[in-house]
Amino acid sequence: MIEIKDKMILIDGKPQLIMCGEIHYYRLNKEDWQDRIDKLKEAGCNAVASYVPWLCHEYQEGQFDLVGRTRPELDLAGFIDLCKENDLYFFVRPGPFIMAEMKNEGIPYWVYEKHPEIVPISWDGEEATTKTIDYLADGFLQEVRNWYKEVMGFITPRLYHRGGNIIGVQLDNEIGMLSWVSNKPDLTDHVLKDFVTWLEHSYSGSELSERYPWYGSDFEKLKASVRSPEDTYAAALLHDLGYYMRNRFARYVNILRSYAEEFDVKDIPFVVNIHGTGQGRGLTFPIGISQLYESYTQAPGYISGSDIYFGDLSMETFQDLYVINGFMDAVHLPDQPLTSVEFNCGDGNFGSNYGGRYDPSAADFKTRMCIAQGNRLLNYYLFTGGVNYRLEPAPQDGNDRVAFTGERHGFAAPVSPEGELNYTFPRMARSIRTAMAVADKLAEMKEEHDAVSFAFIPDYFMTEYRYPKSSVMAEILSNIEANRAGGAWEIVARAMLLTCYRFGSVDIQNKELDPKKTPVLVVPSARYLDASVQHKLADYLEQGGAIFLYGEVPLYDMEGRECTVLADKLGVKPKGMSLGAENYWLSVIADSWAAARPEVRTHAAQTFEVEKATPIMRVYDTNEVCGFEAAVGKGKAIVLATPYPCDLSFFKKVFERLGAPAALAHDYEHHGLFITTTASAKGERFLHVLNLDGLDKELHFYEQGNKLFDGRKLLIQSKDGVMLPLNVMYESYKIVYSTAEIIEVDKNKISFRLTQAEDVIALETNCTIALHDEYKVEVKDGLTYVFSQKHAKVDDRLTVYFEG
Structure with a gap:
């Protein structure tokens, strides 16, 4: 059973941290699926995510293929089942829109040809300049229902509570994004009629007559007045159109959910993906929060997921990610957790021209900040590249492929289309494995806040x-x-x-x-x-x-x-x-x-x-x-x-x-550090630190004016992140503090990533620590201290063994 409760994701009653990697099965040869899954497991992930492209699975109307009948790589059922055989959860994203650089954003060509009325009309009567669609057009919804009927037939028996591995279903993708970025709101005839109905529910007749001089006029005048508004009522229209579109998107999401539930996809989180980051910043991301505000807060059972496309997390950008995570949490219902369903990773070379290149710290830093702020699911997008196959019969559109990016797709991903690991993979994998080593702790912790x-x-x-x-x-x-x-x-x-x-x-x-x-x-x-x-x-x-x-x-x-x-x-x-x-x-x-x-x-x-x-x-x-x-x-x-x-x-x-001093502090004079703490109800805590600069920093950490770590000065290496335990408890010992971060916990041993010239692990335990030449042990004032005998910059892994 999957529950969303108190900002946690509970699976069979246990809080879970879900770390996904997006693998587009339809862009890989079927014989390569296991190799990419192996690499995802090597990175430490416990789940796979993928879009399900309607364009590919029903390229010709009524001719569905979700079992690989026409192309082996279209075997959706086989891919999900293979993930289950590998003990991986699955997060499925069946559209109807998927974007993913697909032609028509993943909508089949025939849908547009059969229903030309679904192409929106906008300002001054102009057609939409993007491949957006009138979401509530009857013709479009009819085709979407048919698509959902088919694809949900494969999803339903694979839901987690039915013995499968599917733990979440995304409804559409980045709803409203195309009309926003093109500034082309949907002002089609039937939308405007619906808009007037909405206005009449929102205002009295006299209020509407005062707000809009065209109210009560014939429909032709109404159309012209809304599509080409005058400044006398432009401010009112700006307000009302925004609120109406929020409501309209929410109704669309509710219809998609009703289709899914009609075909027995129930008792599982439905995810609404929020768009908005751009040009490596988050300044416009809250536009997506606003557009979809009503969509994911309209009823229980929804989760909102962010799109995080920041590239490097640096002194320029780090506050963006922190603020937008806060904004998402601010609008959530009390039980809704933070998630990110498109968590940008890889090297940033999207144009294949080396015009953009990320530091290896990019995914690591973003992972650490999001986990510290309470994200319970991260989906690394795109985890592995692939190939855009040619459509048959060919659309004769210049390359005839399923996407507009050319033959190779996802060449900036940590795993290339050919399956090679790029330079970002090791650091990304390290951060994932570090989080998963203490996932049982992090999955229920909350960030501590000042006043x-x-x-x-x-x-x-x-x-x-x-x-x-x-x-x-x-x-x-x-x-x-x-x-x-x-x-x-x-x-x-x-x-x-x-x-x-x-x-x-x-x-x-x-x-x-x-x-x-x-x-x-x-x-x-x-x-x-x-x-x-x-x-x-x-x-x-x-x-x-x-x-x-x-x-x-x-x-x-x-x-x-x-x-x-x-x-x-x-x-x-x-x-x-x-x-x-x-x-x-x-x-x-x-x-x-x-x-x-x-x-x-x-x-x-x-x-x-x-x-x-x-x-x-x-x-x-x-x-x-x-x-x-x-x-x-x-x-x-x-x-x-x-x-x-x-x-x-x-x-x-x-x-x-104003009465709000900061409880945490450090004494490094040149700044460039991000610091926060998370805590559980039992008092277990982690201190999360990011050194945003390319230089090592030595400093003391303080809380309420008192030095932490017994007053030891710590070194935070350049462009490094650490998650240091404070009073973290296990069955036979408690880590009072450690200058090294936990990377693996076993019955009779615990492994750390060292960060200092001499790391210190302070324990409360009745167990005897086995002697080892890599560390020395001292007992003082009721605590057992383990001192690493290895310099972190020479060899950064230490395993402490317990006797018995």
């Missing part, structure tokens, strides 16, 4: 559709985009992580905001913020909450109507914006407790008239206030309304003044 959370506002990322000719939409969206991620993530989130803050996130738009549960809140704020959210923040302050607002104090609601609820509560009056210009080098100076800092350049500053608030930042030449501290009710707010450098001491001071 500060990052605010998530889903509507700040509801920016996927904009009418290109609308100046109103452009003004609202450009301001939101300027404030929602770039500065806040680049400066505040990075500063928090570099000063050892561990923080979660709170959906302040849709969920309760309680100062007792969330004492301090970081709010990346734009000039526009919904009135209900402004009221919620004002009430939060009155009740004793503390806010650090970075960006702009809002002056309008999300539709551009004046709304100064939060500004009024802060007791300030916004004056305007000071902007840098040619030959005007806008600069700001610190004041009050923030003083004694250098004057800094900036490009914008929102200025205020303040009475009771204490100024902490001013524009240099006008002395206007652009940052302040204000007491509000029982609470306090610090506002910084100007982009400011990543001054770690300044931001640390901000959070300490």
Whole structure:
């Protein structure tokens, strides 16, 4: 039995960590399947994932092949069964869309030919420029149901609770992504009729008449008015279209689930894949969270999964991954765990031109951060490359293959199309095996947080559709985009992580905001913020909450109507914006407790008239206030309304003044470290550390001002990650601490990866440790200390043996 409970994946009642590798069986010769599975097991994975391409399995209408009748590699049943023979779980992804660089994103050609009406019409009556489809078109859903009937017939008997190995089913893939990236919302006739119905359920007739001058007109005028909106109602349409599409995607997901359950695929997690990372960053990822917000929160039984395409995790990007994991958790239902169903791995050479190349630490670092933040399933995508075979009969489209990437596919994967291991494989495998060595511990641990959370506002990322000719939409969206991620993530989130803050996130738009549960809140704020959210923040302050607002104090609601609820509560009056210009080098100076800092350049500053608030930042030449501290009710707010450098001491001071000191610390002066901790209900913990730089670092670790590891100075090697145990318990001993990380646990021995010139493992045990020339043993003050006699840079594996 598979359960989703308290942010864990339980299989037969036991918390599990699922480490998958994506193997596209249909891109490999059948005789190569076992070899790729062997390599996946060598990497330490316990599960296989794969798309099931509708395009391949029903290339011609009604002629299904899921058993290898036409091509041996199309034997889906045989591949899943082979994985089971290898004691591997299976995560199946049957579409209908799969993307995966497939032609038509994996949809058969005949579907488009038979149902030309499913191709969406968008802004100004233009057709969609991508291979997206009107998801709720009757013709399309009819064909999808037929596909599900066929493919679920092979999935159903292989479900885990029926004796098989399938533990999850993904419904479609990256829903809404194509219309977002092309800015082509589906405005087909029947969609617009449905949109009007949705509007009539959302507003009264009088409200609609006030919002939209075309409401009540004939359908032709309605179509023209929505497809080519005027600025008088563009802001309202921006809001309503975003909310409607969320609802529409949720209905589509629910229909797919109903089809799966109709064909007896039940009692298993249904996964909704969230898209959004791009160009090696996560700044746009929350657009996918917003688009699919209702899809994976509409009922129990769903899991959302991220697409993590970051390349290297570096000082530039590490806060992106941390923040988006927090945002996903913020919108989840209480039981939903974090997962990543496309977890980018390999060397980054996607163009086969060496224009992109990842460091070996890339997959390792991302794995470690995601596991520390509570991800329970990671699917390494793409684990192995393959070949795109030619379609028969040929579509005569230039290469006649199933995909547009050419003959070889996945040449950047850790395992090449020919089965060779590239340079990224060993480090990736090391991190997977390390996690799996303590999977029973990690699978139930949660990240520990300081008393500060990052605010998530889903509507700040509801920016996927904009009418290109609308100046109103452009003004609202450009301001939101300027404030929602770039500065806040680049400066505040990075500063928090570099000063050892561990923080979660709170959906302040849709969920309760309680100062007792969330004492301090970081709010990346734009000039526009919904009135209900402004009221919620004002009430939060009155009740004793503390806010650090970075960006702009809002002056309008999300539709551009004046709304100064939060500004009024802060007791300030916004004056305007000071902007840098040619030959005007806008600069700001610190004041009050923030003083004694250098004057800094900036490009914008929102200025205020303040009475009771204490100024902490001013524009240099006008002395206007652009940052302040204000007491509000029982609470306090610090506002910084100007982009400011990543001054770690300044931001640390901000959070300490708001009542949230960081419990963890280190004494390495040049920073470049990510540190967090996870803990179980039993008090077992791990300290997770990433050295993001290419240089070794010596330092002490502190918690609540006390040195950890008996005060020992540790060396964190360049571009290395470690997961160090603290009070981790096994049947006959407890690891009080270790400077080496656990890599294997057996009945009478435990193995470690060494990290120091002399590693120390401190144990509480009544067992006798066997003598060995690779370590020495000392007993002192009730603890047994094991000292490695090997330098980690010479030989980094140590096994400690217990007698008896």
